[in-house]
Amino acid sequence: MTVPMPPAFDDDVLATEEVSQARLVWRRFRRHRLGLLGITVIGLIALACILAPWIAPYTFDKPDTSNIMGTPSASHWLGTDELGRDVLSRLLYAGRISLLVSLVATLLSIMIGVLVGSIAAYFGGALDTVLMRFTDIMLSLPSLPLLLIFSKTLRDFGPLRRALGDNTSVVIIITVLTIFGWMNVARLVYGSVLSLKAREFTEASRALGASSFRIIFTHLVPNSAAPIIVAMTLGIGSRIIAEASLSFLGLGIVPPNPSWGSMLSGVQAYMFRNPWLAFYPGLTILIVVLAINFAGDALRDALDPRLKN
Amino acid sequence: MRAFLLRRLLQNAILLLFISVIVYGILYLVPGGPFDQLNFGATSATAAAAQVKRLNELLGLDRPLYERYWTWLTKALVGDWGMSWTVAFGQPVGRLIESRLGNTLLLMGLSAVFSLAIALPIGIISAVRPYSVWDYLITAFSFFGLSMPTFWFGVMMLIIFSVVLGWLPAGGAITPGKANDIVDRILHLIMPVVVLSLVQVAGQSRFIRSSMLEVLKQDYIRTARAKGVPWARVVLTHGLRNAILPVITLLGLEIPQLFGGAIITETIFTWPGMGRLFFEGISKNDWPLVQAITMLSAFLVVGGNLLADLAYAVVDPRIRYE
Numbered sequence: 198m199t200v201p202m203p204p205a206f207d208d209d210v211l212a213t214e215e216v217s218q219a220r221l222v223w224r225r226f227r228r229h230r231l232g233l234l235g236i237t238v239i240g241l242i243a244l245a246c247i248l249a250p251w252i253a254p255y256t257f258d259k260p261d262t263s264n265i266m267g268t269p270s271a272s273h274w275l276g277t278d279e280l281g282r283d284v285l286s287r288l289l290y291a292g293r294i295s296l297l298v299s300l301v302a303t304l305l306s307i308m309i310g311v312l313v314g315s316i317a318a319y320f321g322g323a324l325d326t327v328l329m330r331f332t333d334i335m336l337s338l339p340s341l342p343l344l345l346i347f348s349k350t351l352r353d354f355g356p357l358r359r360a361l362g363d364n365t366s367v368v369i370i371i372t373v374l375t376i377f378g379w380m381n382v383a384r385l386v387y388g389s390v391l392s393l394k395a396r397e398f399t400e401a402s403r404a405l406g407a408s409s410f411r412i413i414f415t416h417l418v419p420n421s422a423a424p425i426i427v428a429m430t431l432g433i434g435s436r437i438i439a440e441a442s443l444s445f446l447g448l449g450i451v452p453p454n455p456s457w458g459s460m461l462s463g464v465q466a467y468m469f470r471n472p473w474l475a476f477y478p479g480l481t482i483l484i485v486v487l488a489i490n491f492a493g494d495a496l497r498d499a500l501d502p503r504l505k506n
Numbered sequence: 507m508r509a510f511l512l513r514r515l516l517q518n519a520i521l522l523l524f525i526s527v528i529v530y531g532i533l534y535l536v537p538g539g540p541f542d543q544l545n546f547g548a549t550s551a552t553a554a555a556a557q558v559k560r561l562n563e564l565l566g567l568d569r570p571l572y573e574r575y576w577t578w579l580t581k582a583l584v585g586d587w588g589m590s591w592t593v594a595f596g597q598p599v600g601r602l603i604e605s606r607l608g609n610t611l612l613l614m615g616l617s618a619v620f621s622l623a624i625a626l627p628i629g630i631i632s633a634v635r636p637y638s639v640w641d642y643l644i645t646a647f648s649f650f651g652l653s654m655p656t657f658w659f660g661v662m663m664l665i666i667f668s669v670v671l672g673w674l675p676a677g678g679a680i681t682p683g684k685a686n687d688i689v690d691r692i693l694h695l696i697m698p699v700v701v702l703s704l705v706q707v708a709g710q711s712r713f714i715r716s717s718m719l720e721v722l723k724q725d726y727i728r729t730a731r732a733k734g735v736p737w738a739r740v741v742l743t744h745g746l747r748n749a750i751l752p753v754i755t756l757l758g759l760e761i762p763q764l765f766g767g768a769i770i771t772e773t774i775f776t777w778p779g780m781g782r783l784f785f786e787g788i789s790k791n792d793w794p795l796v797q798a799i800t801m802l803s804a805f806l807v808v809g810g811n812l813l814a815d816l817a818y819a820v821v822d823p824r825i826r827y828e
Contacts, residue, residue, distance in 0.1 A: 334521060339803040341766030342784060346796060349788050350532055438655050442770060445657045461658060472665045479658030486653040
């Protein structure tokens with residue numbers, strides 16, 4: 198609602214431009230040079246990976262038998278692997294899988310976390326106890342051993358493999374990363390909703406006859422958006438590393454799909470002949486995760502200056 | 507205090523029971539026992555199926571799941587973890603783990619000490635001189651540490667220090683024939699410990715920094731300064747003693763991460779520990795072994811958390827557990 202300015206103040210001394218929330222956040226974000234750099238790097242790498250089928254010099258599975266474990270050259274900028282496949286092309290295609298897996302797993306984790314945290318906090322009582330105790334239990338589990346057990350048993354499960362074909366490993370890793378990835382968001386949302394539900398706007402909304410569902414999802418959750426967005430950004434980074442670790446151990450993404458981690462799986466066998474083979478995929482992961490962490494840090498400061506440290 | 511301890515022990519026992527049910531369920535509900543991939547040189551599928559059936563009966567795998575779980579639980583409670591299926595066929599899992607446990611605890615313990623020995627001073631420097639060049643350098647370092655895929659860092663160390671420079675041994679815990687050579691043991695430990703410590707140092711130094719920053723703002727710090735206590739002493743005694751308290755809890759919470767890291771690190775450096783044994787068990791579908799090590803790691807986790815809480819009460823008299 199715009200209130201007409203009283204004529205006495207019709208001066209540009211008091212007239213300020215209207216600034217939207219998004220614009221304010223962007224202004225604060227812009228001041229973070231490392232954050233800007235981070236977002237640019239992620240953007241460029243993500244774009245290159247998405248465009249892989251059009252810009253990659255070769256396909257990810259085309260062997261060049263005359264050039265096995267070749268060193269970087271004009272025709273293969275980053276060399277070739279143990280089957281003579283172009284490393285640069287494989288990196289681009291692998292990025293599609295790695296980024297897709299971490300993005301989808303993060304979004305699913307956020308959805309579950311928001312649901313569990315907000316419902317537990319809003320309704321309280323026995324529901325709260327059950328949901329949050331369960332969250333605590335999940336948090337105190339030794340996660341890597343369980344991730345490995347889940348990945349391995351699901352992979353050996355015949356019907357699943359027959360139904361999903363080559364994409365089995367992608368679906369499995371998204372599933373296991375989601376199962377063990379939602380608890381921190383649940384706690385975060387829980388705390389935030391718990392304090393928001395005592396505020397006047399919630400009471401007003403209830404007095405107007407809004408349903409619990411409506412209050413939770415149009416008032417409480419959107420008001421907790423800042424920490425959720427930050428957790429999401431940083432979560433993508435940690436899931437890229439988690440996916441890579443599982444794939445490195447041979448229990449994540451398996452051929453024919455390449456991922457940054459699976460390109461390093463079994464690489465120890467070749468490190469004497471071509472150490473560069475081990476270098477590039479890991480460097481890519483390091484650069485991407487570092488960029489994400491810089492961007493997440495800047496985003497935290499930009500979204501809510503009070504959250505600092 | 508006693509009531510608190512009893513309640514916590516009971517909670518932990520229930521938690522461990524819960525974990526054992528989940529792990530047992532996942533391992534045995536999904537079809538595909540240790541023999542599914544084998545055909546024993548049988549000429550027909552039916553002959554192979556008969557062999558598998560006979561072996562399953564021998565191992566009791568044809569019994570209903572709850573019955574098998576109960577048998578497993580009652581035996582595990584008295585320390586009988588069953589026989590290994592594939593990693594060391596027919597050997598008791600308990601003895602297998604026993605032979606590797608020491609190496610893993612050595613690795614995890616040294617990494618915990620080493621990472622704290624580095625994180626503590628750099629965290630304090632960061633907090634005492636916030637926004638200085640040192641602080642920025644340390645912040646940059648911790649960002650790198652947190653963004654680094656541990657396994658890749660390990661592989662890179664291996665390539666640089668073993669393959670290219672040849673300074674350090676590429677794997678194992680000892681050189682054959684040098685069992686009592688302490689220098690040889692240390693050389694084998696360097697890379698695994700450094701790799702396992704890296705991520706911890708990054709997280710811990712950030713944590714110590716913010717904890718110390720918080721403490722240095724307190725009134726009692728100003729009081730100590732006003733009384734003329736030298737700045738170094740204020741930081742190291744008044745400040746550190748208070749700032750270190752939350753770190754104790756952090757160490758307890760980091761045990762699962764440390765064990766997860768041990769699985770990866772031991773696999774890279776072929777360190778003969780429990781983590782690598784676990785990975786072998788997973789790769790070869792050795793479920794009794796996998797179950798036992800998972801339970802042991804879960805035990806380490808809940809035990810670590812409980813110890814951290816108790817230690818907290820000992821060092822901080824303000825904490826009272828009821």
